[in-house]
Each structure stands twice: as C-alpha cells, then as structure tokens.
Amino acid sequence: MLFLSAVILKSPATGFDNTRPVCYELAMTIECDGKVIEYNKPIDIYRLMEQLSINREVYLPMVNDRLVTEDYRAEKGDSVKFIKVVSGG
Amino acid sequence: MKCRVCGEPAVISLKAYSTALCAPHFISFLEKRTLNTINKYRLIENGEKPIVAVSGGKDSLSVWFMLNKLGYAADGVYINLGIENYSDISFAKIEKMADLLMKKVYSFDIKRLSDKGIDGLAKILKRVPCSACGMIKRYVMNRVCIEYGYTTLVTGHNIDDEASALFGNVLYWKEEYLGKKNVVLEARHGHLSKKVKPFFLCSERDIAAYAILNNIDYIREECPFSVGAKTLIYKDMLNRLEQMSPGTKIQFVKGYLKSFIKNRQEDIKNTENFCSKCGYPTYGSICNMCRVLERLNIGEGHICFDEYDPSVLDTTERLMT
Numbered sequence: 001m002l003f004l005s006a007v008i009l010k011s012p013a014t015g016f017d018n019t020r021p022v023c024y025e026l027a028m029t030i031e032c033d034g035k036v037i038e039y040n041k042p043i044d045i046y047r048l049m050e051q052l053s054i055n056r057e058v059y060l061p062m063v064n065d066r067l068v069t070e071d072y073r074a075e076k077g078d079s080v081k082f083i084k085v086v087s088g089g
Numbered sequence: 090m091k092c093r094v095c096g097e098p099a100v101i102s103l104k105a106y107s108t109a110l111c112a113p114h115f116i117s118f119l120e121k122r123t124l125n126t127i128n129k130y131r132l133i134e135n136g137e138k139p140i141v142a143v144s145g146g147k148d149s150l151s152v153w154f155m156l157n158k159l160g161y162a163a164d165g166v167y168i169n170l171g172i173e174n175y176s177d178i179s180f181a182k183i184e185k186m187a188d189l190l191m192k193k194v195y196s197f198d199i200k201r202l203s204d205k206g207i208d209g210l211a212k213i214l215k216r217v218p219c220s221a222c223g224m225i226k227r228y229v230m231n232r233v234c235i236e237y238g239y240t241t242l243v244t245g246h247n248i249d250d251e252a253s254a255l256f257g258n259v260l261y262w263k264e265e266y267l268g269k270k271n272v273v274l275e276a277r278h279g280h281l282s283k284k285v286k287p288f289f290l291c292s293e294r295d296i297a298a299y300a301i302l303n304n305i306d307y308i309r310e311e312c313p314f315s316v317g318a319k320t321l322i323y324k325d326m327l328n329r330l331e332q333m334s335p336g337t338k339i340q341f342v343k344g345y346l347k348s349f350i351k352n353r354q355e356d357i358k359n360t361e362n363f364c365s366k367c368g369y370p371t372y373g374s375i376c377n378m379c380r381v382l383e384r385l386n387i388g389e390g391h392i393c394f395d396e397y398d399p400s401v402l403d404t405t406e407r408l409m410t
Binding site for chain 2: 055056057058060062066067068069070071083084085086087088
C-alpha cells in the first residue's frame with residue numbers, strides 16, 4: 001500500500017510555496033512472541049509462516065487486528081500479528 | 090478462502106475438517122460442537138448446578154462465556170496462586186467476565202495456607218510448583234462444589250491438553266493413569282463432584298479464535314512456572330504432526346475414547362479409597378491435601394472462599410472494579 005502525502009515545501013530562493021506530492025512506502029510490520037520485524041513486499045500469510053517457521057497449529061494470524069486465513073495476502077502498511085494459542089504446563 | 094456456509098471471506102481455516110468459515114459461522118460451529126459433546130456424554134443434565142473453574146485464560150473464560158450463552162447458568166471458582174504480576178491480572182479478567190455474565194465468582198487465596206504464593210508453598214512441601222498447584226486445585230475445586238451445592242465442576246480442558254497428557258502417559262506407559270482421562274468423571278456422592286470437559290473435542294486454536302472473535306479479554310501471558318513443562322513439549326510434537334497430517338489429534342483422542350476407556354473405568358472405580366479425614370478420594374488412607382494441612386499445622390477452616398457477586402454491586406462499584 002502506498003501512502004501519499006502532500007508536503008508544503010518553501011523555496012528559500014523565491015519565497016514561493018510549492019506543493020508537490022511526496023511518496024512514502026510503509027513497511028509491513030510483523031509481530032510474533034513480542035518481537036516486531038518489518039517486511040517490504042506483499043506476501044501471502046502462509047508463505048510468511050513458512051519463512052518464519054511458524055506452525056499454523058500454534059499461532060493464529062491476524063492482520064490489522066482481524067483474524068485471517070493463511071491465503072490472505074498481506075500488503076505494505078498492514079500490521080500482521082501471530083497470536084500464540086498454546087498454553088498450559 | 091471463502092466461508093463454506095455463506096461464501097463470505099473466511100476468518101479461519103479448519104484443516105482437520107477441510108473447511109473454512111467466516112466469524113458468525115465459526116462461532117456457531119464451535120458452539121454446536123460443544124453442545125453435541127454436552128448432550129452426547131450427558132455432561133450437564135436437567136437439575137444440575139454447574140460451576141466453572143476459571144483461571145483467566147482463553148479456555149476457561151470461553152467455556153464460561155459459552156455455557157452461559159447456551160443457557161447453562163454457571164458461576165465461577167478461581168484459585169489465586171499468589172504469582173506476582175500474573176495472578177492479579179488473571180483475576181481482573183475473571184471479574185470482567187463475571188460482570189458481563191452477571192455471575193458469581195468464588196475465589197480462594199493460596200496465601201491462606203502459609204502466607205506464601207505457590208512457589209513458596211511448593212518449596213515448603215518439597216514439590217515442584219505445578220505438582221503443588223494441581224493437588225491444591227483438585228481439592229479446593231471439589232470443596233467449593235460440595236460446600237456450596239454445585240453438582241458439576243466444568244473445566245476448560247481441550248483436545249490438546251488431553252492428547253498431550255495421553256501421549257505422555259503412553260510414552261512412559263503409566264498404566265495407572267491410562268483410562269482416567271474422560272469427557273466426564275462421575276460424582277461419588279458426598280465425596281467427589283462430577284467433573285466435565287465440554288471442550289474435550291475442541292482444539293486450542295479453535296478456542297483461541299472463539300475468544301478473539303467474541304472479544305473475550307483473556308490473559309495471554311503464560312504462567313511463569315510452565316516454562317519447560319513436559320506437557321508443552323508433547324503439545325509441540327503433536328502440533329508438528331497435526332500440521333503435516335491434519336486430524337491426527339482428534340483421531341488419537343477419539344480412538345482412545347472408543348477403544349480404551351470402557352475397559353478401564355470399572356477397574357478405577359473399584360480401586361479408589363476415600364480420605365479418612367475429609368472424605369475425598371485418595372489412594373491411601375489420608376489424602377495429600379490433608380497431609381499438607383497437617384504439616385502446615387492448620388485446620389480445614391482455612392479453606393474458605395471470598396465471593397465476588399456482580400449482581401449485588403451497583404453500577405458505580407462495577408465500574409470501579
């Protein structure tokens with residue numbers, strides 16, 4: 001997801017204000033067991049789980065605080081969380 | 090993935106059942122599954138008065154929430170283990186759920202026994218904390234039922250708990266424990282309350298999803314004493330198998346129920362004695378808990394409960410708590 005923001009730039013030479021769009025690319029944040037990492041490309045949740053060696057039986061994927069299935073494609077700017085479901089001792 | 094029922098975007102895939110469901114249909118699926126377990130195994134019958142053993146975790150709070158939603162009015166019982174930065178947070182979650190359900194919670198503070206939390210008490214008893222905790226919980230929960238007239242103690246045990254315990258017992262061939270695990274453990278009049286596990290055939294993953302989808306505020310931190318517990322190692326191994334071969338855990342537990350348990354229950358009934366002091370089941374003449382009370386030189390009067398009853402609090406008090 002691209003995040004567009006208009007930033008007012010003041011030209012020191014002329015004193016005129018120029019308005020031009022500046023493009024920021026937001027990274028995707030991935031949180032698991034209290035650790036947060038950033039990822040820069042869109043990716044399917046199941047691929048992400050494979051890359052991070054996350055067992056689907058042990059963690060539930062959430063994107064932007066909503067439960068999703070493993071085929072969900074996370075985009076830049078998304079907040080991905082893996083919620084651990086195993087408890088007990 | 091689309092919901093198999095309505096075609097809306099799914100929120101959870103259930104590989105063991107080769108399906109995916111949206112939030113409302115998943116909630117309905119899990120409730121139906123639990124209701125089927127309750128009916129099939131006669132967990133809660135007409136006229137019975139259930140109470141839920143609550144810890145503040147996803148399983149116990151979910152089963153408490155679900156039972157009340159399904160029309161089984163149930164209060165709760167909590168044991169405060171005196172674990173710093175854990176027990177008080179757990180109880181806050183329980184109070185929140187009690188307020189939502191407008192149900193009573195009985196709580197027992199372990200510091201009544203020796204002014205120490207479970208770790209300190211375990212040291213005195215020369216046991217590991219989990220062993221001391223299990224023994225005290227079994228006794229206290231049975232006691233609250235008998236003292237306050239609850240016929241049925243409900244716990245949040247799930248298929249992962251049962252499969253891991255079964256796996257451990259098979260691995261070390263602990264025959265004395267094999268056959269003890271069941272969806273329902275029948276009452277022994279005046280000695281032992283009926284114990285039931287409505288989530289026996291539901292997975293931890295499904296219960297966590299149910300809690301999240303119903304906005305149940307549960308404690309996500311693990312009990313600090315569970316680090317390195319064997320049960321967690323067994324769960325990890327079973328989950329690896331489940332990932333490679335979905336349905337493994339349910340086959341394991343259902344197979345056990347079908348082929349093993351019937352032969353064992355009668356043997357167990359015939360071999361149990363009752364404690365000469367408190368009357369609760371034991372293998373010896375005095376139960377472990379009565380031995381502990383003797384050792385700490387305290388009477389049974391110390392086993393008493395605080396009551397939290399949202400129905401008698403006014404709105405201001407509820408908001409403050």
